[in-house]
Amino acid sequence: MSFIFVNIDQTEHIEEFRKSIVQCSSVLECHHVAGEYDYLLKVLVEDTRALEHFISNTLKNIKGVLKSNTIISLSSLKENINI
Incomplete structure (x- = not known):
């Protein structure tokens, strides 16, 4: 699992x-956030090669994307699917 600030x-x-990102099957969640970044994406891809492809060929090709910051989750101690 990866988290990408945009x-x-x-x-x-x-x-x-917004229209482009909701069409991406690897984007599980997209949140409009306050602070240094505008959006937070929760992304699920097969491996780091697929993550590199998503960032380089999908995300950064969306008009207006200025910069991103990626955090890779090594493991999850707790994750609520149904709230």
């Missing part, structure tokens, strides 16, 4: 980002 460069690119 910054969008201009407000007019937000809608295009």
Whole structure:
């Protein structure tokens, strides 16, 4: 599991980002957040090669994506699926 923080460069690119990101099957969750970044993605891919492909060929090709910061989860102690 990976978590990717994303910054969008201009407000007019937000809608295009939203439309594009919900079409990505590897994106399990997308949250609009407050703070240094604009969005937080929860991404599930097969391996680091697939993660590299997603970041380089999908995420960074969405118009308006300025930068991202990726955190890879090594293990999960607790994860609630149904809230």
